[in-house]
């Protein structure tokens with residue numbers, strides 16, 4: 001048990017902090033949430049700055065301690081979050097790094113790190129959500145290409161993505177888990193239609209993606225043919241285990257803001273609300289500790305976080321919803337019902353956290369069966 | 379930076395678990411339910427194994443380890459439902475002669491504002507230390523609680539040597555000094571008495587804020603151990619018991635109860651271990667809040683998974699729940715803890 005950072009790590013922190021103090025004021029104004037090209041340019045621009053300063057690949061190749069310092073410091077400084085780089089940096093990229101060939105790594109990773117390519121995730125389909133292995137999008141081999149037909153849905157950032165990590169069925173005869181392949185699909189290929197879907201929070205954050213005889217080179221397959229399910233598990237463990245980690249620091253900051261606001265508007269006098277905020281303080285502090293625990297455990301296992309990621313994902317998604325529920329109480333009716341109020345908007349989007357990246361029920365199944373070893377069932 | 383126990387720490391924890399399995403297995407646990415008098419021989423054996431002297435310097439006959447190591451050992455005690463004033467024995471090992479070796483059994487009673495004023499194993503303690511609020515304005519009288527209207531505390535027996543406002547915050551008592559209100563303890567393994575009043579005849583110079591922090595943390599570690607044990611009990615049962623032709627663990631409703639139990643343990647463990655490293659007040663309080671929640675709710679869910687069997691005296695589930703309820707009241711009650719954590723948010727905000 002050790003929470004101390006080495007002098008080298010502290011030195012890294014100091015240099016990063018110094019750099020952030022210089023870099024952040026130079027950033028352009030944040031784009032409007034509805035301005036997709038603007039968001040893309042902003043998020044990629046930030047990644048480019050990180051890259052130029054030597055921080056571009058921290059999510060992948062840095063020792064876990066440095067990564068945590070990076071997340072802590074960028075959040076504390078109020079730096080932009082990964083945004084449109086979410087899939088590329090936090091799960092497609094790490095998957096390619098872990099499972100791709102040298103050639104694939106050389107081809108796809110540098111553009112992600114340099115802030116030149118946005119990736120999206122084409123896993124879910126209308127009839128394959130929690131039951132992802134039910135996916136039906138077909139890929140038929142034709143010479144050096146796969147010809148792909150089917151539909152993906154809930155695809156975040158599809159409108160502005162250059163690449164899609166795509167799951168397809170390459171062998172319809174095989175048992176469900178053995179006929180899937182993991183492909184990198186260029187989003188400008190002919191035959192792709194992206195139809196934005198509005199979310200309950202207002203903006204169109206995700207889209208339907210229709211695939212009509214889209215040709216993708218066989219060379220774009222990561223992992224062996226029909227072995228995509230195994231690769232998918234790697235992707236999902238990155239998504240659940242590490243992708244949300246930075247947000248915990250942001251939540252802790254928001255919590256401080258809630259307390260300050262409540263103090264200013266008089267709601268602080270309500271002991272029930274105070275105690276609720278106090279408990280959330282304990283909760284988010286502990287979540288950060290759980291991250292530190294998982295990072296240690298993952299480092300040992302060689303990269304991908306294990307089922308422990310499900311524990312974090314589940315508890316964090318609940319805590320985030322509780323945080324913004326508390327915010328509604330702090331704000332009172334006029335704030336809580338104002339869709340433009342920042343915390344109210346965040347409350348709406350927090351509703352997706354117990355669904356996206358595997359619902360809470362699915363995480364509980366995983367924890368019960370894979371960690372606790374309870375019998376399989378339905 | 380790695381929150382997980384080192385190999386040495388894991389070995390320490392395993393040896394504590396082995397000792398407790400050998401000396402306080404299920405038979406002993408159930409025997410203690412019928413006769414909760416403290417097993418003095420076991421207490422001395424714990425002393426010999428370094429349970430109490432764990433953090434005393436080796437030069438003083440201690441083991442020379444730190445708070446994180448103590449937390450791991452206390453987690454094992456919580457798992458095993460080991461009864462007795464363990465926290466007191468450990469924290470007073472360097473203060474009260476004979477406590478470190480387990481020769482003497484010493485109690486610790488929180489008589490601060492809102493403190494539980496409960497004395498564990500009153501019949502078994504050779505001496506008792508009363509812990510008042512820390513700080514210069516701990517009031518005279520019979521413990522600050524007396525003035526808060528909570529209970530019948532009278533001011534009789536306030537010694538002449540305790541009139542100053544910034545005197546010591548801890549008082550030594552012989553077992554027959556305090557005035558007690560009898561109480562049939564909900565936990566069959568932990569007899570209790572409520573301290574109504576006590577004399578402040580024998581002040582003790584103790585670092586009370588630190589004592590409170592460490593008592594809170596070690597109590598949280600006990601809760602953590604119990605919470606971890608009840609997950610195991612629930613999972614074992616769910617993997618064995620059959621209904622509708624299948625093991626009940628195959629039912630999602632059962633599975634999800636078990637998954638939530640594990641999550642509570644993991645989050646509490648991260649909080650408790652991290653707090654043991656920093657030793658700071660707020661993380662300790664936060665850890666206690668989460669460990670309390672884990673212990674109490676896991677015991678309840680464990681009961682649910684056991685069905686009617688879980689409601690019997692024979693099953694051990696109720697022993698965990700009752701102990702968890704008791705520990706919940708000790709050292710940091712939910713309300714007070716949450717208020718402190720809330721207050722800290724304002725301080726944080728000011729600092730930013």
Ligand SMILES: Cc1cc2nc3c(=O)[nH]c(=O)nc-3n(C[C@H](O)[C@H](O)[C@H](O)COP(=O)(O)OP(=O)(O)OC[C@H]3O[C@@H](n4cnc5c(N)ncnc54)[C@H](O)[C@@H]3O)c2cc1C
Pocket residue numbers: 120121122123124125126128129130131153154155156157205206352355356357358359360361362365378630
């Ligand atoms: C904001 C957001 C962004 C997303 N982004 C992407 C993306 O970029 N790419 C992508 O591929 N997908 C994305 N998704 C899709 C997401 O992964 C799925 O929504 C999720 O896996 C659930 O699938 P579903 O929506 O089909 O719900 P369903 O699977 O139909 O689930 C409906 C309900 O049934 C429950 N349920 C289902 N099966 C079980 C079971 N076995 N046991 C217990 N309960 C069960 C679920 O928990 C849920 O409550 C996104 C979703 C959201 C909300």
